[in-house]
Amino acid sequence: MRPRRIARVARWEVSRSAGTVDRKTILVLVAMALLVGVVGVSVLGSGAGLEDGLYRVGVDADQSDGNPYVDVVESNPQFTLEETTYAEFAGGDSDADVFVDGSGRLGSDGTAKGDAAHTAFRDAIDRYNHDLMRVEVDEYAAYPVLVSIQYQQRSQTGASGSNSGSSAGAGSNAGDGSSGSTGGGSGSSDPSVSGDARTATGDGDGSGDSRLQIPDVGGGSLGESVDAGTPGAISPPFPFQSLVLAFLFVVPMNFVIQAYGSTIMDERIKRRGELLLVAPITSTEIVAGKTLPYLLGVLGIVAAITVAIEGGLLSVLAALPIALLFLAATFVGALLARSFKELTFVTVAISVFLTTYTFVPAIFTDVTPIALISPLTLIVMDLQGESATLGEYLFSTGAFYLGSLVLFVLGIGIYREEDLFTQKPIPAKVVDALASRIHGYRHVPLLSILFIPFVFAGQLLAVALLFALPAHLALPILFLVISVLEELAKSVHVYAGFARSRFEASLGTAVVVGTLAGAGFFVGEKFTHVVQFVGLPDLEIGLAAFGPALSTEPLVLAVLFFVPLVLHVVTAVISAIGASRGRTGYAIAFTVAVLVHTGYNLGVIGLVS
């Protein structure tokens, strides 16, 4: 790795890419942008109109002059007016979904659509009333209720007296006094939280840095914030705005990876990349050089967005690992894809998956510390004016850094002639990529450990997706998915090693390799627990999901500590023996290993509960 060579490849990449953009494309793009801009600005005020004309509101044809609700229908594009009679509506002979008479009685036609129209029309009346009040002269009469909300941390000691009234708010584990950790992201590790109160006047923006004790009653600020303090202006403590802003960081990455995927794929078409491969530079330097401009590009965009929305350094630091993982996943995708079509879907899949994975946890920024599994949470925190500790940063971004490193390392392993320019099946390329990193026994446990971020991500995704299923169904499926993921992480590189003759296909070798893989995985798993303890001492959820419940008895503790080791080694040895016998053997042994693992997990759960 020589910086000068990397810089040269990077310069070449930039000049070549810039050269291919022709003037016609730029002109067309500029023209499109102008048109879209003009139209976009002109329709901005009226909204997209997706719900226009969805429901039909029936009114009595004779009395429609005296019906004040006709104005509501006409003021809201969501409804169209249908002149009919009540008898017709009740008899089902009218197209109307709801019927409203002059005194405000609203009837649905009994269908799901009618009920939805009923609710929507009620909301429309509310909005109409709101508009009426806005033009009133007597503001005190129009806005007769003033609200101020004060959020206050309650002391933990009173938890024993918890009753039905507060248990819903305090969460399910109110008994052990840890429920307060669901505070503002920083959790109970922050000693200053008790007695600390935050005040929001309900004007919609994040309340993170306004630490006023006295509520703003809104009396003096009649000019711009008339609404401030009315009940309608209350917004629940939900970091919506920050979340949308944080989303801004992810959007440009989706465009950059399109270009990045194309440039990697381009090298593979008509053996173009051969010229670089025969140059006196290593493939790592080529990849680093080709990636660098795109990484810098993303960072530049991120920095610009940060400046525009007044974020801090933390936002940039948190966006970096997301960008790296986007690029790493695209790199591997572009090396595996067999055509542009496939590449498009691989990049879209990466976009969708990573956007979801970073976005969903960030929604719960203020709710639970587990939101920190996404670096986007750090950006939301930064935009809300909170800061993160080093432990929180490492916890949040560690998996992303490690994951992108592993993907790049594996990808560079197949950045060579026999994989770049041949139409090999994807599994064969994956096996190649893995085998390129195995040069001896010592690499086996190392790879097991390196796969842990992916296992972690997969398990979290499984939890999130199975969340909706009923528990008696979700739990066994979840355990099955967890076993499959963990067994895969322990055995796939072992299989690659045997398949590419890195190891001798004998029983003894298989036992040794399997033991190493299982033990490596165990060490890695324990290491993540240590990281959790150090980074987030109050993260019980993570422990419940990814580790055994701790007991106080030392003997039990020791047994609980080492039983998983035995399990991991046994199952890894099973699949390693299978892997040494070829593909079918591996498939059979893998199934057996998964079954043993699932059985063990279900057994443990049976014992505990």
Next chain:
Amino acid sequence: MSRETEPTSPESSTASTQARLAIVRRELASLRSEKTIVLAIGIQLFIALFSSFLVVGLVSLYDPGSVDGYEMTVAVTGDDTDELLAAANEQEGLETRTYADRGGAYAAFEDRSVAAVLDASRDAEGRLAVRVTAPDEGIGTTLLIVQLRDTLETVEHDERRANAESGRLESAPLSMPEAAGASPYFGFTYTILIPLLCFLPVFISGSIAVDSLIEERQRATLELLRVAPLSLADIVDAKLVATAALAPIQAAVWLVLLAWNGTPIVHPSALVALVAALAVLVVGLGMAVALTSPDRRQAQLLYSGAIVGALIVASVLPEHPANTVAKFAVGSATATTWLLLAVYCGLGVAAFLALRAGVDRLNPDAL
């Protein structure tokens, strides 16, 4: 050049049809062998799941009534509590406990026997000032605040009507009808989810078309294809048919699945026709981009830029296409909606003919 000898006799026209069918089959086979279509459907499913997951989550945040058996007790104190109490007791899931002195209320809040304290009193202008003290406890607080907001809005509404009767307001607020138990997901399903599921296959088909043609050009396999007894226009046609046909099929499957899941679709055939017309239009656009752009990066950039742009520019239509889909699905179609469907079908045919004419004028050797 094959296109100079355009086949006219019946035997050669069947041969030409067979040759086109062969290209269609080849196109579909490449999608199947790469499992691209599986990935495409997987992505659509994931997007639909994800957006539904978000909506269900957000709705239950903003409409805690949909969470069963949810009861919270709040303390009410202050000088003027009658209206607040009346409104709070009508609110489902909210119980009140009255405290004569403020200290008692805050003590009850501190020892967790009440979830929040509402301190109501009149200010100098006759307004009801309510001071809410809520715990800083995450999701539970969110639910509580939403409940309290509804209660306070009821109080506000009652106060306004009283003010209107005493002549302080020029126009009285309209009285609110009783709330009905409607599915909170109804609007989302018809205005977001169904348009999404109808349009995603169209955009994906267009993207496949761009990639497929650009790749044949870059790998120089288009050269090989043109050895077949077909003109370039025939090849482009066959590719267009193969990729555009995928979209209405996928949309139809989504609609069947939705109907099967209890979301009735009123005009399914109109929707499938709409998707087919848009697919021909969009795939035609993709083909045109792929034939004129120098490489894939620019083709994809132009194509996705054009799609995003078209979606925004479509707002100037009397109905946004997504709105048209929603109206067909929910059964609120008007004359405009049907007219727009006819226009889209016409545009699809026009795009097909224009592409054909354009390709005929193109020099195949320059590609």
